[in-house]
Each structure stands twice: as C-alpha cells, then as structure tokens.
Amino acid sequence: FDSEKGRRGALIVVEGLDRAGKSSQCEQLLHNLQTLGHQVRYIRFPDRNTPIGKLIDGYLRGQSHLDDHSIHLLFSANRWEVAPAIQELIANGVTVIVDRYSYSGAVYSAAKRNPNLSIQWAWQPEVGLPRPDLCLFLSISPIEAAKRGGFGLERYETDTMQKRVRDLFQSLLELPHNDEICVIDAGRQFNEVAQDILEPVLECMKNVDSIGPLRRLG
Ligand code: Z5A
Ligand code: MG
Numbered sequence: 001f002d003s004e005k006g007r008r009g010a011l012i013v014v015e016g017l018d019r020a021g022k023s024s025q026c027e028q029l030l031h032n033l034q035t036l037g038h039q040v041r042y043i044r045f046p047d048r049n050t051p052i053g054k055l056i057d058g059y060l061r062g063q064s065h066l067d068d069h070s071i072h073l074l075f076s077a078n079r080w081e082v083a084p085a086i087q088e089l090i091a092n093g094v095t096v097i098v099d100r101y102s103y104s105g106a107v108y109s110a111a112k113r114n115p116n117l118s119i120q121w122a123w124q125p126e127v128g129l130p131r132p133d134l135c136l137f138l139s140i141s142p143i144e145a146a147k148r149g150g151f152g153l154e155r156y157e158t159d160t161m162q163k164r165v166r167d168l169f170q171s172l173l174e175l176p177h178n179d180e181i182c183v184i185d186a187g188r189q190f191n192e193v194a195q196d197i198l199e200p201v202l203e204c205m206k207n208v209d210s211i212g213p214l215r216r217l218g
Pocket of ligand 2: 022023024099
C-alpha cells in the first residue's frame with residue numbers, strides 16, 4: 001500500500017511508565033493500522049527471545065545478578081541486534097511500532113543512582129540507533145497504575161524505582177530538542193487512549209516524506 005506510493009515506513013515508538021498500557025495499545029495500534037490497509041510490524045524491547053534477551057529476562061526475574069553497567073549494555077545491545085531489521089522494514093515502506101526503546105534504556109539504569117552510571121553515560125550506547133519519527137509517551141499517575149494488574153513481580157517494580165523513573169522521564173520530556181515526543185494521558189478509558197494515539201501516528205505516516213530518510217539518535 002505505502003510502498004506503491006514509494007513512501008518509506010515510519011518509526012513509531014511507544015514509551016511510558018509502568019502499567020501505562022504500552023503493550024496493549026501497541027497491539028491495538030497494529031490492528032487499527034492493518035485494518036486501514038497499512039503494512040505494519042510490532043517490535044518490543046526487551047526482546048526476550050534472542051540470546052541477549054534471555055540474559056535480560058533472567059536478570060529482570062531476579063534469577064541472575066549482573067553489574068549495572070553490564071545489564072545496561074545488554075539492553076542496548078538488544079536494540080542494536082534488531083536495528084538493521086528495523087531499517088530494512090522502514091526502507092521497504094513498512095511502519096514499525098516499537099514498545100519501549102532507548103528512553104526506557106537510559107531512564108531505568110540512571111534510576112538506580114549508581115554514582116558511576118549517570119544518565120549521560122547511559123545514553124551513549126544509544127547514539128546512532130534509528131531515531132523515532134514519533135515517540136508517544138504514555139503518562140499515568142501512580143494511583144491509576146497501581147490499580148492495574150501484575151505489579152511487583154519483576155526487579156524494577158518497586159515504589160522507589162517507579163518514582164525515580166517518573167522524575168527522570170519528566171526531565172527527559174522537558175529537553176528542548178525532543179520535538180518528536182507526544183505526551184498521551186493514558187489514565188483514561190482504553191478506547192479514548194487508542195484514539196489519541198492513532199491520530200498523531202496517521203499524521204506522522206502521512207508526513208514522513210517531509211522528515212526525509214530515517215534519522216539516527218544523537
Ligand atoms: N527496561 C530497562 O531497564 N531498559 C531497557 O532498555 C528497556 C526496558 C527496553 C521490563 O519491560 C522492564 O525492562 C521494565 C523496564 C526495563 N521494568 N520495569 N518495571 P517490559 O516492557 O517487558 O515491562 P512489562 O512487563 O511489559 O510492563 P509494562 O511495559 O510496564 O506494562 P505496559 O505494557 O505499559 O502495560 P500493559 O501490559 O499493556 O497493561 C498493563 C495492565 O493494564 C493490563 O492488565 C491491561 O489490561 C491494563 N490496562 C491497559 N490499558 C488500560 C486502560 N486504559 N484502563 C484500564 N486498564 C488498562
Ligand atoms: Mg509492556
């Protein structure tokens with residue numbers, strides 16, 4: 001459909017706080033775009049199925065211990081191993097929806113407050129990865145998030161970590177160069193949130209030619 005028009009795909013990232021509904025909204029967005037006839041793929045990070053992803057999964061479940069820098073670089077490596085496939089899909093006119101990306105990568109590691117692991121350090125391995133054309137940030141209050149299922153099972157799911165992550169994401173959103181970020185109030189009804197996501201995504205896909213070729217994170 002899109003490739004007939006010779007248009008590249010768009011790189012759409014969905015980021016946000018825990019239990020904001022990222023994964024369920026990504027599935028819904030995939031469905032909505034496919035129904036409209038677009039070529040779309042859905043990718044999530046961490047991708048727990050690759051050899052690197054399996055190490056990350058064991059760590060998150062508390063089955064292994066890794067140095068903070070080491071696990072940080074594994075999360076980044078997990079993105080780098082998928083980056084060529086993302087680039088190829090985009091070049092072939094396929095829009096790629098990505099569930100969590102470099103922003104989660106930098107923020108969760110920095111939230112550990114390891115004195116030798118600043119957010120600046122944490123960002124460096126992300127430099128050069130495909131840059132999102134649009135990043136939807138799903139925002140939710142701690143009270144709303146706590147009402148949703150499955151909390152407290154993995155390593156970072158503690159109140160202290162969640163608060164720090166919230167503050168760090170907030171400071172990232174306030175940086176002036178992040179013009180591709182669109183904040184969505186994810187504490188509402190599922191369908192309302194889905195509609196709020198679909199509009200800017202369709203707009204981005206339509207205007208992707210004016211952005212030019214896929215950019216890289218700087
Ligand atoms: N991490 C990292 O440290 N470094 C990195 O580079 C990356 C990640 C990429 C695992 O990630 C951990 O890895 C994560 C960050 C860290 N640590 N923490 N904490 P993950 O993506 O695998 O985490 P997850 O298990 O998928 O949880 P999540 O992403 O936080 O959840 P979500 O995707 O945002 O929400 P959901 O699964 O779609 O929905 C949660 C529940 O809420 C579910 O029962 C839904 O049915 C319900 N829901 C969704 N929307 C609504 C609305 N609108 N109303 C009511 N209920 C709703
Ligand atoms: Mg998720």
